[in-house]
Amino acid sequence: MLASVSAKGFIFIMRYETPDPLHPALLPGLIAAEDGLARLDERAARHAVAEGFRERGQFFDAAAALWVAGELVHVEDLVLHDSHMDARAPSHELTIAHAVLRARRRLDLAEPGWALSLSGLNALRGEQGAVPANGGRSEAPDHPPDREEAGEAAVDGEDNPLANEFAELDAAMARSQQLLDFHAGSLAEAASPLSAERMAPERTAEPTGQLGLLFDEDWDEAARLDAWRGVLAAADQLPACLGAAVLFDAWERIEPLRRQHWLGSLLVGAYLRCRGKVASHVLGFNTGLKTIRHERRRSKDRSARLNAFLEAMAVTADLGLKELDRLSLSRTQMEMRxxxxxxxxxxxxxxxxxxxxxxxxxxxxxxxxxxxxxxxxxxxxxxxxxxxxxxxxxxxxxxx
CATH class of the missing domain: 1.10.10 (Arc Repressor Mutant, subunit A)
Structure with a gap:
């Protein structure tokens, strides 16, 4: 089932037709994707440079995710930013790419099915009170948290040494606001009752939720996520690659998250890992998706879109195999030295x-x-x- 939410909050439900896995138009792409990912998973699980392949893939996929979104981020800038050694002030695109990198690392450390659960999705989208991926166990970070990580420690569920300081600042700001409101009300009441009545609605009308400039109140992310998760049952009845393509197509059509739309491509890798198709690592789906033309990815024909996504998986597998060969050859040459x-x-x-x-x-x-x-x-x-x-x-x- 697919759902779309109107500006007035009404939810319109339409049926998501499950594609036929034996359809002549989908069968060649499905076979190529299944075969390529199986070969990649087999080699990546036992290769001598498997650890380096996974680490490097995190950076390349994060940069490719921004490329698919229409932004350019250099991999070298992302590596330096991740090591807190920026050559210049980080741009907005670089900050988003680093968020993609952290999300990929979180998926890699979590259980295979965690990202597709409701608690996992809430944690990845920054929902308060979400259960962390490591089951609530606190882990010491391998490097001091930067300002961006310190501000998001409450939603990431990680150990944050600045939590007490931020809590004290919030409490001080709340006390100051209460004091200002009290004095403002006292002055208005002393001036005239009419002024006090005029100021009272202004204080109560102040929004207490998220800012409307940053968040669309009519965009119900929870309902859209529930609609997308409703496609999981239909995807599980299909072959792993076709099910992942269906989930990504549903993500593109429903658009559950406005500010984290890149999360859909990461969930493709998490789903393939959950199905056991690519169990060795989280597939870098964006590295293959960036090679597909925009007209095919955004085609009005669903079969054309699914074929494009299946081809992206096959291309990702081919690029991964070439990367393993390149790293293996480089390791051999350096070890000879x-x-x-x-x-x-x-x-x-x-x-x-x-x-x-x-x-x-x-x-x-x-x-x-x-x-x-x-x-x-x-x-x-x-x-x-x-x-x-x-x-x-x-x-x-x-x-x-």
């Missing part, structure tokens, strides 16, 4: 770092390995990692 090195050398740690990030900087290497910036440059030169930025400052190296 350190074959006769001493046992306490920092070069093996540098290899793991280079394979786990699309780009590494001098400061990242120095902090990760515990060496000086000069020592980091020496390690990079000995390992022979290719420089990919070509800049005098904020130089970066990586595997291409």
């Amino acid at each position: 350190i074959k006769d090195r001493r046992s306490n050398s920092n070069l093996p740690g540098l290899i793991d770092l280079v394979l786990s990030r699309p780009i590494v900087s001098t400061a990242m290497i120095a902090r990760h390995l515990g060496v000086t910036p000069r020592g980091a440059l020496n390690l990079v030169r000995e390992l022979g990692v290719r420089e990919i930025t070509g800049r005098g400052r904020y130089r970066g190296w990586g595997v291409i």
Whole structure:
């Protein structure tokens, strides 16, 4: 069932027709997607560079999610922003890409079916009181929280060392507002009863909910999410890839979240992981979706859209297999360079770092390995990692 909410809050229900998995128009794309994802999952689960493949895929998919939305975010800026080493002030698009990256990491650490549950969706959309993905267990963060993470710790359910300070600031602001309201009411009452009566409605008419400039009050996200979750039962009766395509198509048509529309592509990977089709990692669906033309992704014909989404899964699988081959070859070449090195050398740690990030900087290497910036440059030169930025400052190296 699909639902659409009008501006006056009325919900119109229409039936979502389940596609035939044996339809001649869908069968070739379905077979290609099923076969490609099966091969990718088998190799990614047992490959020597599987950990680096998953970590790098998080960054590439987050940047691709913004590309699909019509925004450009450089992967190197996202890596530096994630390491709190920005070369410049982060843009609004970069902040959104970092939110996508954090959401992907949260899905990767959570149980396979958590993201599709009501509590999981509420947590991902920032609903207060949602159950955290780790079942309520607090985990110490591996790096100090930035301002953005500190402001969202209440909705993410993570341990926030600034929670007490924010609570004290909120309490002080509430006390100040009460004091100002009291004095305003006293002055108005002393001036004239008419003035007091005129000010009373203004204080009570102040909105207590979310700001209308940022949130559309007529856009019922809860009802739209319930309508989208109603498609899960029909998707479970289909093959995994076709069910994921149906869920993504329903997400695009219903549009449950106005400010987090990118979450739908992440839920595709979570659904495939829940079905056991791609159990080794959360599929980077956006990396394949960005190769599909906009006219096909937004076609009025549902069969054309489903074929486009199935092709995006097949392309994602093909790109993933090529990435595994590229990382495996690079690892072999770098290990040949350190074959006769001493046992306490920092070069093996540098290899793991280079394979786990699309780009590494001098400061990242120095902090990760515990060496000086000069020592980091020496390690990079000995390992022979290719420089990919070509800049005098904020130089970066990586595997291409």
